[in-house]
Amino acid sequence: MRIARFLKGLRSYKKIGVAERSVLLKNANFGKLGGRKPINLRLSMTIQSIKQAAFRTIRLEAESIAGLEQFINEDFVKAINLIANAKGRVIVSGIGKSGIVAQKIVATLNSTGTPAVFMHAADAIHGDLGMIQPEDIVIIVSKSGISPEIKVLLPLIKSFNNTLIAIVGNVESPLATQADIVLNTTVSQEACPNNLAPTSSTTAQMVMGDAMAVALMELRGFSRDDFAKYHPGGTLGKRLYLRVNDFYLHNEQPKVTASASLKEVIVEMTSKRLGATAVVDNENKLLGIITDGDLRRMLERNISSEKISAENIMTKNPVTVDADALAVEALEILRSRNITQLIVTDKSQYLGFIHLHDLIREGII
DSSP states (O other): OHHHHHHHHHHHHHHSOHHHHHHHHHHOOOSOOTTOOOOOTTTOOOHHHHHHHHHHHHHHHHHHHHGGGGGOSHHHHHHHHHHHHOSSOEEEEEOHHHHHHHHHHHHHHHHTTOOEEEEEHHHHTTTGGGGOOTTOEEEEEESSSOOHHHHHHHHHHHHHTOEEEEEESOTTSHHHHHOSEEEEOOOSOOSSTTSOSSSHHHHHHHHHHHHHHHHHHHHHTOOHHHHHHHOOSSHHHHHHHOBGGGTGGGSOOOEEETTOBHHHHHHHHHHHTSSEEEEEOTTOBEEEEEEHHHHHHHHHTTOOGGGOBHHHHOEESOOEEETTSBHHHHHHHHHHHTOSEEEEEETTEEEEEEEHHHHHHHTOO
């Protein structure tokens, strides 16, 4: 048994490079062999060889992506126009790794305004074909185009008379020859060292799907507001749709008149707990702001508090934000001015305050 393990290790040793051998010999423990497990030479890689494997993968996949440019042709344009003008949905199907890519394409299309549904190629022939409606467009994603499930599915889809688009890496395959439109995603080599595991090919499929989604977005004029409509739950969506008036209404609205005494100012600021108060006239028009910093600077001047009014303490023409502005715009003002609260106005009329903590609590930051 020990001899067999030794011979197996020796064969692995002969297959690795000179640099790897030197490291193994340097680190090997040549003490007593009794009870010791043999070194697994196949799993012993140098730091450099690990990095080289990663670099090779990135380089091969980058080359595969760059090679897609030659396949952006009239068929691609035709596919985009058909999908953009379709009255139905886009049904995307695949099997194995290509099926996972198909799911990602569906997610991207849905989030960018193109209704799409994933149909697993294996489940399709067991009832899921019922999801295909007469005006739907079908996309099948496959590297080889000859998977048994795909070959069974093809005549069934063709019998429905739906437009069939193939995202395929083999233009001579049954999928490519029977499709109405072919989007070629052929790659010269997988990043897998055995040229077997789908790596470069699935990357190319995903990029082709992204290219379709972005082209459709630009064709339809898909805007930031549209994006926010489909992403209301995430941080990105909140940054695109939440407005200042979603926040300030939930806060206290401290305010005093210009003639208010120092005591009245302090009571208003401390009772509303925002660290500031607005100064307004009799028609609620904003005149200024008093912050705890303004109070501190006033006290340092050693002026008799009995003679002090809000008008003497306030900062005139304070920074404000419109109630209808996006919350992210308020955040940019707070950051650029290095302040923690903003007065909210509507045509010079005082409405309230928005605080940095409001934005943090909602996940805008």
